[in-house]
Amino acid sequence: MEIVETSGQNAESMIQPEPNAIEFKGNATELLGIMLLNWVLTALTLGLYYPWARVAKLKFMYQNAYLNNTAFVFSGTGKELFKGFIKLFVVLVIFYGIIIAAIVSGNPAIASIVPLALMVSLAFLVPLAIHGALRYRLSRTSWRGIHFGYRGDRGRLMGDFLVGYLVTFFTFGIYYSWFVNSLRTYIIGNMRFGSVYFGYDGNGGQLFWINFKGIILSYLTLGIYFFWYRTEYMNYFAKHTYLEQNGQRHYLQPNFSGGEFFGLMIVNLFLTLFTFGLGTPWVIVRTAKFILNNIDIPQHINFDLIAQTEDEFKDATGEDALDFLDLGIV
Amino acid sequence: MELVYQGRYFDGRSSKPYTVNITWLNNGLLIQYTNDAGEYVEQKWNSQHIHHTQLSGGIVTLRYGEIFPYQQLEVTDGGFISRYRREYNTGFLSKISLTGVPLLFTLVVGVGLSIWLAYLFLLPVIADYGARVFPKEYEIEMGGKLYESILSEEHIDTAKTEAINGFFRQLAIKSEYPVRITVVKNDIVNAFALPGGGIVVYDGILKDMKSADQLAALLSHEYSHVELKHATRNMFRSLAGYLFISVLFSDVNGIAAVLVENAHQLRNLSYSRELETEADNNGLQILKKNHVSASGMKALFEQLKKEDNVQVNELISTHPDLDNRIKNVELFMKKNPYPLQVNDSLLYYFDELHQPLW
Numbered sequence: 001m002e003i004v005e006t007s008g009q010n011a012e013s014m015i016q017p018e019p020n021a022i023e024f025k026g027n028a029t030e031l032l033g034i035m036l037l038n039w040v041l042t043a044l045t046l047g048l049y050y051p052w053a054r055v056a057k058l059k060f061m062y063q064n065a066y067l068n069n070t071a072f073v074f075s076g077t078g079k080e081l082f083k084g085f086i087k088l089f090v091v092l093v094i095f096y097g098i099i100i101a102a103i104v105s106g107n108p109a110i111a112s113i114v115p116l117a118l119m120v121s122l123a124f125l126v127p128l129a130i131h132g133a134l135r136y137r138l139s140r141t142s143w144r145g146i147h148f149g150y151r152g153d154r155g156r157l158m159g160d161f162l163v164g165y166l167v168t169f170f171t172f173g174i175y176y177s178w179f180v181n182s183l184r185t186y187i188i189g190n191m192r193f194g195s196v197y198f199g200y201d202g203n204g205g206q207l208f209w210i211n212f213k214g215i216i217l218s219y220l221t222l223g224i225y226f227f228w229y230r231t232e233y234m235n236y237f238a239k240h241t242y243l244e245q246n247g248q249r250h251y252l253q254p255n256f257s258g259g260e261f262f263g264l265m266i267v268n269l270f271l272t273l274f275t276f277g278l279g280t281p282w283v284i285v286r287t288a289k290f291i292l293n294n295i296d297i298p299q300h301i302n303f304d305l306i307a308q309t310e311d312e313f314k315d316a317t318g319e320d321a322l323d324f325l326d327l328g329i330v
Numbered sequence: 331m332e333l334v335y336q337g338r339y340f341d342g343r344s345s346k347p348y349t350v351n352i353t354w355l356n357n358g359l360l361i362q363y364t365n366d367a368g369e370y371v372e373q374k375w376n377s378q379h380i381h382h383t384q385l386s387g388g389i390v391t392l393r394y395g396e397i398f399p400y401q402q403l404e405v406t407d408g409g410f411i412s413r414y415r416r417e418y419n420t421g422f423l424s425k426i427s428l429t430g431v432p433l434l435f436t437l438v439v440g441v442g443l444s445i446w447l448a449y450l451f452l453l454p455v456i457a458d459y460g461a462r463v464f465p466k467e468y469e470i471e472m473g474g475k476l477y478e479s480i481l482s483e484e485h486i487d488t489a490k491t492e493a494i495n496g497f498f499r500q501l502a503i504k505s506e507y508p509v510r511i512t513v514v515k516n517d518i519v520n521a522f523a524l525p526g527g528g529i530v531v532y533d534g535i536l537k538d539m540k541s542a543d544q545l546a547a548l549l550s551h552e553y554s555h556v557e558l559k560h561a562t563r564n565m566f567r568s569l570a571g572y573l574f575i576s577v578l579f580s581d582v583n584g585i586a587a588v589l590v591e592n593a594h595q596l597r598n599l600s601y602s603r604e605l606e607t608e609a610d611n612n613g614l615q616i617l618k619k620n621h622v623s624a625s626g627m628k629a630l631f632e633q634l635k636k637e638d639n640v641q642v643n644e645l646i647s648t649h650p651d652l653d654n655r656i657k658n659v660e661l662f663m664k665k666n667p668y669p670l671q672v673n674d675s676l677l678y679y680f681d682e683l684h685q686p687l688w
Contacts, residue, residue: 032438033437036437039445043448059384060386063384063387064386066387070347071386071387073383073384075383075393104475144347144402145340145401278438304345304346306344307345308343308399311398
């Protein structure tokens, strides 16, 4: 893989005081405190506290992620998420209301076709949710007061998503690697960190062989190889993700190792299994540390020279929808 | 003499950090620094526009202004942070710091216990209330749909169905529900009631029945489930339990949720035991009203006990502890002596049920 080294050392990078570093410093005990409070308040309010609970957890994750010793800031509010939550709730109530009405109607034709049609239409909701969530989440993410942003086009993402989805379906999944690769290229290519651009230049064919080899070997080794497969996958993804400053591309340098990932997942499994959920904060913190501490940020990018470029975006419906559909975006 | 604190300032236009001097004013903060061009700059932050963003890892982050983009200030000085906390309202929840281990432990135990108690005692009360106010028409309609879908996969014994409905009509029961009983050809020794009046009896249970009293006991027990809305209550309890658990663990992934869900299933079983006893007692009252001997119920349980040894079926799990239930019937008989009457019509229909029709 070609890693473009920036050769043009200029005066700006000379004043850089310390090496670029990203790190997660969260403390699981503190997170347990936050989550306990979240559980109690969510239970007491019969779920209405949920948006605020989510904000509390997100804030914890952000304020413990440090880039060059400055923490990220999540400036979304429970109120914004609550509005999105209500909108989504209304949509879902109508949605399930129609399905239940169709089933109860007693007409076998209606009872079978309407729910099916609605379930299919749910596939349209996925790209909408991804788009909305990216716009909201990134606009609420900042570092040193510089906001992130997403400039993708909703119609374009929906078109790409549905076409890719259909092609994947009709090629029995073979196209999946190309599908994921093109979605990533589009989504990451539209992410901004102030005047710094994000980009991804992975290749569907290469991703296909990683998946192909990974799945075959995972079967042959009764699943053991799976951890090394996922590691290769994560490394590939991160290695082809870059930050672009003043026309220069700076690639991320991941060093995830299969052994470490295996250890992480096994311990996480036990932490979840034997604590009835109370071990979850440790699982979250361990995972975040594993991810951030194994990615090296390119040294030749100057994080002191990022200009503010993005607008604010306040509609949180997509963020809520993505959470409901259980599609985590890293 | 005012104290001067040091901090890092970002102007909201670029990520360039400025080391600044911060002074407290009566109505805000004064920020002073030298910019890139070597010029001295003074920023006055008015307290009503200062927003506390976060306090973590010994750094307090403040934002200023109401219009995007915002200026930002980071201060690590402990003296500044404690003064900031004193003078500015940092919000109710951020004041609770949960880092002490004993406090956290107490909280875990306290919270766990109160959630458990709520689940154990509060939830059934709420669910039962829901079932009580649930409109009867919906209950009947929903039960009817369920009834049809269950029966569509069974062989119905039409003659016995007619006879058993005749038998039931002879019992002095004034019901608000349209009671429909169906006999299904199946060797399983079982009978169950659905919401809204549907009762299904497998003919396996009828074969070994010795007397009309036993059948009267069975039907009055199953009818009691209908009258007392047990199926609906059970459904509401399951539903409420499921909701409660999923809300509680909304952010726990797969495995824990499955574990907890199974635990809930177990609890559901003991709900049923409590409801079974309720149905037994109500059934005994029906027998008393009909002057039918309560020994019919005792005989029914003894029959079930015998069948238990032969085949394992659903009845065992939902009708546990038959010995205790027999004792319960004996106690009832001792406390409630009443005159018995022979009901010829009951005997007639009971005989119909036992005649081979082919």
